[in-house]
Amino acid sequence: MPEPGPNPIDLGEPIDIGTPPPASSDEDPDTDADSKTKSKRPVRRVLIAILLAVATAAVAMLGFTSWRIIAQRHAELEIQPSVGPLSLDYSREGASTADYLRTALAAEVELDRTYGAVYQEAPDKNVLFLAGTGLLWTPGKDLDAAMNLISDGEGAVTELKTVDPGPLDGTMKCGITKSSDGDLTVCGWADHGSLALAMFNNRTPAEAAPLMLALRNATESR
Structure with missing residues (x-):
């Protein structure tokens, strides 16, 4: 009759390590998108300011020209x-x-x-x-x-x-x-x-x- 072998090792219940987390990146996508949006805001403000300045100058010039035409046309x-x-x-x-x-x-x-x-x-x-x-x-x-x-x-x-x-x-x-x-x-x-x-x-x-x-x-x- 064969001699009994060594007792098997009890590994216990399997450990649930869960789903591995996604590979991390240097910046969070949401944070990156928000940062880009914020970086564009100053540029937009500058462009809007320039457009407003040009529009104001054009209106002023149009007003001045119109005034001159009205003042001079009945010579x-x-x-x-x-x-x-x-x-x-x-x-x-x-x-x-x-x-x-x-x-x-x-x-x-x-x-x-x-x-x-x-x-x-x-x-x-x-x-x-x-x-x-x-x-x-x-x-x-x-x-x-x-x-x-x-x-x-x-x-x-x-x-x-x-x-x-x-x-x-x-x-x-x-x-x-x-x-x-x-x-x-x-x-x-x-x-x-x-x-x-x-x-x-x-x-x-x-x-x-x-x-x-x-x-x-x-x-x-x-």
């Missing part, structure tokens, strides 16, 4: 018999030239009414003046278009410089163009209700600018 012009040292030329040739200038301006810029005049100061100094009234949305561009009228007839207006437009505001420029009789100074103004050009012989832009301002102050009213 009226009246040709004066004399302005400073200038006297209106009533001769047939002067009237014919004035009519030609008026017609040429009307063909170049869309205006409700146009005017033309020739002023004289001395036999060797005169001023060809053409102007018109109407609603101008872009006075600066319309003034450049009117300058092309001079360019077609004489030559490009060069050395254009902005000069003081006076209390009526808007834009005023003076430059030089070539002609068969020598250099001509060309000055012009434009606002949301009127536009004018003048050609001065035997005058520099520095001499013509204050005379153009005097013509404007005497001719334009609102």
